[in-house]
Amino acid sequence: MLKFRINDIDVEAEPGWTVLETAREYGIEIPTLCFHEAVQASGACRLCMVELREGDWTKLVASCVYPAKDGLNVYTESERITNVRRWIFEMLLSECPASQEIRDMAAKYGVTSTRFAIKDPEQDCIMCGLCTRVCAEVVGVHAIATQSRGVYKKIGSPFMKPNEACVACGSCVSVCPTGAMARRIDLVRGKMEEDQTNAA
Amino acid sequence: MGIANLAEKIDAKRLESSDDLVQLRREIQMRQDPSQVQIVVCHGTGCLVSGSPAVTRAFKKVLGETDIEAKVMPGVKTTGCQGFCSRGPLVTIMPQGIFYERVSPKDVEDIVEQTVKNGKPVERLLYKDVNTGEPLQTMDEIPFYNLQTRNVLKNIGTIDPTDIYDYIAVGGYQALAKALTTMTPEQVLEEVEKSGIRGRGGAGFPAGRKWRGAVQAKERKNQPLYVVVNGDEGDPGAFMDGSVMEGDPHAVLEGLILGAYAMGSEKGYMYVRAEYPLAIQHLEMAMAAARELGLLGDNILNTGFCFDAQINRGAGAFVCGESTALFTSIEGKAGEPRPKYVRSVEEGLWGCPTVLNNVETWANIPKIIDKGAEWYASIGSPNNTGTKVFSLVGKVNNVGLVEVPLGTSLSTIIEDIGGGIPGGGEFKAVQTGGPSGGCIPYKHKDAPVDYDSLTKLGSMMGSGGMIVMDKRDCVVDVARYFLKFLEEESCGKCNPCRLGLTRMREILDDFSKGCGSEQDIEDLMSLATSIQDGALCALGTSAPNPVLTTLHFFKDEYLAHIKDQKCPAGVCKDLITYSIDPDACTGCGACAKQCPNNAITGEKKEPHTIDTDACIRCGICEETCKFNAVLVS
Numbered sequence: 001m002l003k004f005r006i007n008d009i010d011v012e013a014e015p016g017w018t019v020l021e022t023a024r025e026y027g028i029e030i031p032t033l034c035f036h037e038a039v040q041a042s043g044a045c046r047l048c049m050v051e052l053r054e055g056d057w058t059k060l061v062a063s064c065v066y067p068a069k070d071g072l073n074v075y076t077e078s079e080r081i082t083n084v085r086r087w088i089f090e091m092l093l094s095e096c097p098a099s100q101e102i103r104d105m106a107a108k109y110g111v112t113s114t115r116f117a118i119k120d121p122e123q124d125c126i127m128c129g130l131c132t133r134v135c136a137e138v139v140g141v142h143a144i145a146t147q148s149r150g151v152y153k154k155i156g157s158p159f160m161k162p163n164e165a166c167v168a169c170g171s172c173v174s175v176c177p178t179g180a181m182a183r184r185i186d187l188v189r190g191k192m193e194e195d196q197t198n199a200a
Numbered sequence: 201m202g203i204a205n206l207a208e209k210i211d212a213k214r215l216e217s218s219d220d221l222v223q224l225r226r227e228i229q230m231r232q233d234p235s236q237v238q239i240v241v242c243h244g245t246g247c248l249v250s251g252s253p254a255v256t257r258a259f260k261k262v263l264g265e266t267d268i269e270a271k272v273m274p275g276v277k278t279t280g281c282q283g284f285c286s287r288g289p290l291v292t293i294m295p296q297g298i299f300y301e302r303v304s305p306k307d308v309e310d311i312v313e314q315t316v317k318n319g320k321p322v323e324r325l326l327y328k329d330v331n332t333g334e335p336l337q338t339m340d341e342i343p344f345y346n347l348q349t350r351n352v353l354k355n356i357g358t359i360d361p362t363d364i365y366d367y368i369a370v371g372g373y374q375a376l377a378k379a380l381t382t383m384t385p386e387q388v389l390e391e392v393e394k395s396g397i398r399g400r401g402g403a404g405f406p407a408g409r410k411w412r413g414a415v416q417a418k419e420r421k422n423q424p425l426y427v428v429v430n431g432d433e434g435d436p437g438a439f440m441d442g443s444v445m446e447g448d449p450h451a452v453l454e455g456l457i458l459g460a461y462a463m464g465s466e467k468g469y470m471y472v473r474a475e476y477p478l479a480i481q482h483l484e485m486a487m488a489a490a491r492e493l494g495l496l497g498d499n500i501l502n503t504g505f506c507f508d509a510q511i512n513r514g515a516g517a518f519v520c521g522e523s524t525a526l527f528t529s530i531e532g533k534a535g536e537p538r539p540k541y542v543r544s545v546e547e548g549l550w551g552c553p554t555v556l557n558n559v560e561t562w563a564n565i566p567k568i569i570d571k572g573a574e575w576y577a578s579i580g581s582p583n584n585t586g587t588k589v590f591s592l593v594g595k596v597n598n599v600g601l602v603e604v605p606l607g608t609s610l611s612t613i614i615e616d617i618g619g620g621i622p623g624g625g626e627f628k629a630v631q632t633g634g635p636s637g638g639c640i641p642y643k644h645k646d647a648p649v650d651y652d653s654l655t656k657l658g659s660m661m662g663s664g665g666m667i668v669m670d671k672r673d674c675v676v677d678v679a680r681y682f683l684k685f686l687e688e689e690s691c692g693k694c695n696p697c698r699l700g701l702t703r704m705r706e707i708l709d710d711f712s713k714g715c716g717s718e719q720d721i722e723d724l725m726s727l728a729t730s731i732q733d734g735a736l737c738a739l740g741t742s743a744p745n746p747v748l749t750t751l752h753f754f755k756d757e758y759l760a761h762i763k764d765q766k767c768p769a770g771v772c773k774d775l776i777t778y779s780i781d782p783d784a785c786t787g788c789g790a791c792a793k794q795c796p797n798n799a800i801t802g803e804k805k806e807p808h809t810i811d812t813d814a815c816i817r818c819g820i821c822e823e824t825c826k827f828n829a830v831l832v833s
């Protein structure tokens with residue numbers, strides 16, 4: 001057993017556990033978006049950041065990928081953490097304003113408005129990447145992936161064209177926390193007529 | 201004839217021992233006549249662009265036609281970038297070493313007539329001292345060169361990078377032969393540790409410690425170990441790694457083989473950005489030639505040591521220079537960083553222990569083994585040993601590649617070697633460390649340039665980019681430029697970087713338009729801190745640096761934009777107005793002809809005026825006016 005502290009509480013973890021797993025075991029809440037037990041952690045949303053402290057030294061790490069270790073001293077609600085989390089919620093409120101999940105979650109952490117410009121009021125994909133990871137890691141095909149990079153990053157099939165790799169299993173739809181995938185699955189799988197035009 | 205031609209006469213037999221290498225070197229040297237006239241033309245990327253191939257062709261043609269009374273027929277040799285690209289095409293005539301700048305094909309006849317035949321310089325082609333205007337004859341007389349300590353760049357400009365014999369002639373592969381036949385891997389590793397060399401790619405991690413960590417992980421995990429060259433060089437304005445790969449590819453390769461020997465690796469990768477085709481070509485030629493001579497591949501120099509390397513083309517994104525993204529890219533996946541709480545020396549390529557070092561780091565290794573760790577450690581300053589190559593660009597007279605001992609002051613680099621800023625006076629600031637570095641103001645001009653000092657000033661070494669700025673550069677605009685670059689280069693995987701950088705840039709956009717408040721500055725700093733704290737990889741965590749350092753050192757200039765709606769440097773278009781000084785204007789009308797919006801009117805020989813409502817602030821009039829009559833405020 002590994003022994004360390006979270007928010008000044010003594011905790012124990014099995015070797016191989018992450019800080020997030022340990023916290024959840026003890027009912028300590030850490031918000032997450034891109035994490036799901038079924039797939040590998042990607043560490044992308046940065047909501048699960050926690051602060052490590054040792055004397056004057058402090059560092060922020062993503063708890064979903066940070067391995068539990070003896071002697072860690074973890075804080076989940078420090079000032080630095082709150083600053084990061086607040087800004088991320090503001091960013092998400094502007095990027096995917098149509099997502100009720102994000103609005104609820106942000107409100108829970110005290111963020112109800114955003115200083116960022118809203119580009120697309122209809123957008124509800126929070127770019128958690130769960131759909132792409134489930135498709136690749138669980139289903140074993142790569143029918144969807146992230147396309148482009150930076151602010152232009154999007155979720156979709158390669159070149160945003162319907163493709164045949166998709167086996168229509170629906171895993172991506174069921175794992176999607178916002179329902180955004182349900183609305184775009186047709187673009188991945190392609191409709192019958194589209195398949196034919198493509199083949200022609 | 202160049203040595204390239206001469207080499208064909210040498211029978212390229214596989215080398216079976218270090219004695220064979222010594223023998224081969226002697227043979228090459230015997231065939232080189234130090235009194236032979238040789239015409240050395242820079243064929244680095246900069247000079248190629250400014251026309252050096254035509255110069256080389258002209259030399260071959262003119263030499264073919266003239267009847268030269270010389271002991272030996274002059275040879276034409278082409279080299280990698282000699283560092284003084286802004287003056288190219290460069291031509292040096294050996295053995296006197298007469299150095300010509302901005303040579304065009306029509307100058308060739310004069311050079312052959314006067315210098316090649318009669319040993320006399322062609323005065324109009326010589327470099328003129330920026331301060332005194334005095335013509336200087338050789339590289340050694342030019343401050344740009346003689347104030348440098350060229351160690352990594354030493355061979356570049358001397359050897360033909362496509363010819364392994366040229367490299368061997370100057371002592372190439374001597375370090376490898378020495379290591380393989382007289383040193384154990386452990387001794388090589390210790391030598392690198394003792395040299396104190398820190399990685400030249402950015403963070404300055406001690407290379408020896410990295411190597412040691414990887415060897416220990418390899419033994420503990422019983423896995424293969426990979427050695428990797430980071431030749432991605434994505435920083436805008438930086439070209440040092442490209443120049444080393446193009447101009448001295450064997451040095452990089454020899455360093456990599458030495459590392460492989462020290463760490464017991466059998467396989468190496470050179471990750472080179474696809475935009476460097478010449479570097480890729482020269483590295484490929486180098487590897488093929490080394491394999492043929494038995495310096496790479498199976499049973500190197502008949503010592504039983506086997507190691508081979510291959511080139512991977514970079515995916516063309518700045519973030520691919522980041523170690524974990526680089527590995528995923530070599531593995532054939534999209535180059536996105538991975539969260540990294542286990543170091544690459546433990547889990548790098550394919551989950552195996554991996555040592556990734558920068559091009560310049562690898563190129564230093566043969567010198568360390570050849571001349572010893574003590575020699576290396578004696579250069580530079582404590583804890584910052586050796587030399588570093590910088591690419592000096594921006595508002596500086598001598599733009600180019602500069603190599604100096606670590607700890608050399610900013611003013612030595614910018615004012616002495618760089619010749620100061622055009623028009624004289626003080627530079628305003630220097631941006632170091634590339635897009636994730638920071639701006640250092642003139643008042644710190646005596647600061648030593650080393651890893652620790654730059655970090656203390658809020659900037660960083662990065663890969664060695666140095667952008668000099670004068671009073672006509674606006675810090676808000678510079679910060680905006682780097683943010684825009686990083687915003688486009690971010691992989692977009694994590695929220696703080698993908699969404700936060702855009703927001704930071706938008707706030708700066710507002711500033712440059714004269715909108716914005718002091719509250720926005722507060723927000724900007726808080727957002728910057730959240731990105732530093734929250735981003736997944738070092739692209740994001742360091743991206744706010746240019747903004748934070750300019751805010752720290754030039755807050756007044758930010759406030760001028762916000763409170764007074766003024767851009768003191770006269771750069772931010774929305775905040776400036778153009779006018780014509782009636783006393784200076786001669787009424788030549790040149791500006792009016794060029795103005796794209798017909799905003800300038802006036803009678804011939806009478807002062808002209810600008811209609812500020814019609815003016816679109818393109819700045820063309822200012823550039824056009826020969827009498828400095830166009831004012832910006």
Ligand SMILES: Cc1cc2nc3c(=O)[nH]c(=O)nc-3n(C[C@H](O)[C@H](O)[C@H](O)COP(=O)(O)O)c2cc1C
Binds near residue numbers: 402405431432519524
């Ligand atoms: C966004 C980003 C881009 C980078 N680009 C480069 C690069 O182009 N070349 C390079 O050598 N190192 C680059 N680095 C640093 C590398 O990740 C790594 O630290 C370095 O190659 C290690 O070599 P060194 O120890 O010899 O410096 C980059 C780092 C980041 C975060």
Ligand code: SF4
Binds near residue numbers: 139188
């Ligand atoms: S439905 Fe298609 S895209 Fe979605 S997980 Fe299954 S195979 Fe992948």
Ligand code: SF4
Binds near residue numbers: 127175
């Ligand atoms: S579609 Fe759903 S699962 Fe996929 S990234 Fe968007 S929100 Fe996440």
Ligand code: SF4
Binds near residue numbers: 692697736
């Ligand atoms: S910090 Fe930027 S580049 Fe790095 S992982 Fe996050 S999004 Fe990608």
Ligand code: SF4
Binds near residue numbers: 808828829
């Ligand atoms: S170019 Fe200069 S001198 Fe000539 S008319 Fe314009 S402002 Fe006057």
Ligand code: FES
Binds near residue numbers: 032034042045049
């Ligand atoms: S849950 Fe850890 S980064 Fe998203």
Ligand code: FES
Binds near residue numbers: 248282284288
């Ligand atoms: S390319 Fe000739 S000096 Fe750089």
